[in-house]
Amino acid sequence: MDGYAKAIAFAPGHITGFVEFPTPMLDDPLLKGSRGAGVCISKGITTEVHLYPYDGLEVPEIKISINGKPCSDADVSLYVVKEYLRLVDIRRFKLDIMHRADIPIGYGLGSSGAAALSLSYALNRAFMLNLSNEEAARIAHKADLACRCGAGTVIAEYHGGLEMRLKAGAPGIGIVESIIDEVDDYKVLMLCISPYSTKEFLTNRIGMINGLGGKMLNILKESRSVETFLDLSFRFARSIDFITDRAARVIDALHCIGCKASVALFGETVFTIVSNDKVGEVEKVLSCYRDLYSNSSSSVCYLSCSIDTRGATVIEDTREPS
Template structure:
């Protein structure tokens, strides 16, 4: 017997940091999008508790199991399909897919919202992220309207048919940014401005434009990221480009896959916007 759940990766374009004493109300507002790749977690029968992860460690898994206070024996297998710590929301996808898979496997009868709240708690407790979990319950492009965990925060989804490409130059320690007073203030001030603009006129064009402006104004871009963003901006067949928040990663959108096949960028990954979201297998 086994249960598998896939949760898509999520890239944020711009955001605000929303602190709160209550963990489930702590989070972020902003806009991002879902990828076709993410994290697939499978829970299966085993005579002892075992964890098999294809990259990274078991920190997120351990935190979820600690919150759930589960002492049952089973095997957890995780296929993390995107780079860790590079702005793809992999820790959130890991926590959410695990919680949803365990809910099915152990017949816990938790609601999807409660599973999302457990995953959100794990994320916040580890300082790994603030808004990816609730965003990963949406489809396509996702606007986080109110901060917090699923069932507390609020999102709006916008589906688009377009191609996405990304290249990462490595990771950024998320906690070093979201817990630093200066970065928090700058991010929230700039993010609030573009969040208000986007809520007035939500569109793919505005998302790309505001994300690009946000990444420049917050001065979070490394030189590698800035150079690639400038290169994509110089090409007429690219709809827009910016930096993944928070990761040393560049993303770009285009209407046709050929737009990316013709660029001179090594190790460029081509994907599509994910308009489906979470998948139970």
Template sequence: MTTAYAPGSVTTVFVPQSDPEEGSLGVSFAVEDGVHATVKPTDETVIRLDGTVTSFEPVAGVLDSIGVTADVSLEADIPVGCGFGASGAATLATALAAADVFDLELSREDVLTAAHRAEVAAGTGLGDVFVQEQGGLVWNTGDGRDRTERDDRIEYTSTGGIATQDVLRDEGAITKVADAGTEALSTFHPGDSLQAWFNASWAFAKRTELPTQSVEQTVERVLDNDGAATMAMVGETVLATGVEGVLDESTRITNDGAHVR
């Protein structure tokens, strides 16, 4: 058996592309907390999340696409469905562990492509795995993917899940995301402070109409404490920078990408 780890990731702003192969445009970063996948060859695929058998479409899909059946035990340090890219991290970690334990002739690029395609097919992600594979702050504003190393501390509160599949399938929501996202990305400068970018991201988030009342109230609380905050895409999660002890949890941007442990 082999265990692999992939960091979670947070998307602040995104613009879906008509060809999903290369991922969406957007600005995201990897976070220290992630998902560990332990993969053992078996006759029939079984997937467990924190000990409970569950269906996990992109994880089952990636195993199918690489042609193996396995017992997969996932342990998540991040909440699932809350905008931390848990589905991408689970899929990428599973693919890396499977390639190793089955001794498949797959390059890292092949594994990444398989994980990305499984996420797109399941409707659970548009490019999280590209961020999780590399770590750091990763963006694509239209000229290809680029990355820089950062170690900002982030506070967050998650009050619930939003199924990414439902948002990606909602044409009205996606039109608003694309319009507001294109405008926000035109103001992105990689060297700017996270505080400035979170303010621009929050302006984007409000235009998408995705923030719930609880997200709005939590963002207000951070602003009242002289910090900057935005919503994780897509989950009922508020991310904050420039504050200490205002939100429930804290993590950091990590520059470590996914790896076999």
């Protein structure tokens, strides 16, 4: 590696509506993952990487920040960096990693997967490794799984769209299909009420996930409609007792104006997908609950996004000779 390199990549956030973890969970992380359905959103994580050669160091100096704040325990990001250190033979460099999140972290919007994926794409460019996007995405998949922050999130964010994950596994191994291709007419609207740790769920409550998600996939494969996706997601979240009273009130209010809705797995986040002409009406309901639930100790946020169909992408790749 010669000179300074900068790379920027973006990965969309992702909401899982229903899911199953095929058993037995195999040992190979590339074969592990989940089946289910979800939607990628136009907001997500942008990661900027600056790589400086620096002869005065015996070991690399690595700094990570999230939204401008230094972060020493970004475990998913550190996992990705360690995987790259095994692939490059240089050790004397400084690496600045800056994650910018325009989705809240921990609310079931797939931020850990998006951080890992955007970082992996950016490092691949900065280190000039020439991995394919699929190979870079596999590193992110392994990181999200190893840190117990996600199972099928990375492959969904790699693919983009309103999707069904028909076969579990890493990008290139798992199978993803779009539920519908024409998504320009839809918006994903969310009320993020409070965070919930995916690690906690995958560690302590994973037994609640049975074969229901797989049966639901068969129904969705036949109907391929947004309404069915929302319906099934709601039934799924109820079946694992994951809808809090606060979320249930919001979902009821949306039902009253003719909108189906559910909660994002795993967070106290209500989401719906509506056609553009319904956005104003839904926005009023969600803003009203945002104001009702916000208090001095917690911030509740309302988000409006399009459906991302591109999946993760590199935005910039620059280098200057030393």
